[in-house]
Amino acid sequence: MVFYFSCTGNTRWAAKRIKYFTGDNIVDIAAECKKHGGSDKIHEYTLDSDEPIGFLFPIHGWRPPLMVREFISKLRITNAQGRYCYIICTAGDTVGEAVDIFQKDLAAIGLKADSAISLIMPESYIGLPFMNLDNESSEIHKKMQAHRILTQFIDSILDKQRGIFNITKGRWPRINSRLLGHAFVNWIIGDSKFRVDPDRCIHCGKCAKVCPT
Template sequence: MIFYLSGTGNTHWAASYICDATGDRMVNIADAIKGNNTYTLDKDERIGFCFPVHGWRPPVLVRRFIEDLNIVNPDGHFCYALCTAGDNIGETIDILRADLKKKGIKIDSAFSLIMPESYVGLPFMDVDTPEKERQKKELAAKELEEYTPYILYRRSGFEHLDIGRWPRINSRVIGGFFTNFLITDKPFRVDTRRCIECGTCAGVCPVGDIKGGKGLMPEWRHNGLCLTCLSCYHHCPVHAIEFGGRTKNKGQYYFDKNKQ
């Protein structure tokens, strides 16, 4: 069973690749969290957690999901984690490991993939250049191909993690600030002169935080569910969405299978 969360599509691509190799079921955390999170695993079924890194931490939604998660028979089932990030992951896996330990689940192997940058919510951050995007995707595809046999054959004790420098400061200090102050839908704005009311932004929001659709001007619900994944911003075909003034004149990115 592959529990996954994806905003701009990087993690969905990786989780789908693993699913094709293992035949394990995929469960979208953004949908599953709305229901009864009790699961019974099939014989020899793996437990996978695939998600993007938010502020050098697992996304808030992933951590909430794990709090409510009840796997009836986790003992003896191989468990792995795979996270995607634009740069490095800090102590993301350590935080995930502690959360899962409370549920009686032990991570056997863990992996990270460096993917094209999509977080543009701070003044000094932008998407990668086309060349860097291409290089990252090529390397990630190669690494995912290398990681998959470890998952397929349930090999424990393997870690390939891009932890980076100052992991504790990044995850515990800066990550705490990110979680407490930067995860919000309040700065989102729509340029009504550009918006074509196509409904794309509402359709791609992983948590359904945008009220809109074909023929409607999008509105954010301000209900506390926003992940600030910026998927709405990146997918807008006319660049009509901004995150306050922080995204002005910045680029857009989402994982496009047709460009692989």
């Protein structure tokens, strides 16, 4: 069973690739939270025979997304003991200690990831002055690399290989995840400053349709 959270489509792409090759069920975390009126409800699932457990999410402020962490705290999986478990996180560049933070969240509900990778995908967050979108050449390169790395990791999922931790932490993982991540959670992540430029918006509705929150 694959639990995934996607904002702009990068992580959803990875989840669907995994489903295509493994046949595992995929669960959209945002959709589940909306269906049950938020993330406070206990989320219960039962695994098929020998089914692995996967968690896929983008990086928000060098941490797992808040909605994902809240969902995990209320997650209950029948027959999860001893199952192969893995993490895939997507990011525009580095992920810091996001996987370490998520491992602690998993430990709180009796799970532990056996393997984890990060996929560097086209940049989709420009919330601060030094953050910019990729040019077309960079986007193509990142997509090709992500496709290659994910394809290799899917083989590892099928073989249930443990001990694979191919994560792009960056130069200052602790500072980014703990210090800057704290600032992101408290003062940056949220929708209070969301605005639409009326001179550029064409009212297609795409942003509202794909937004997980």
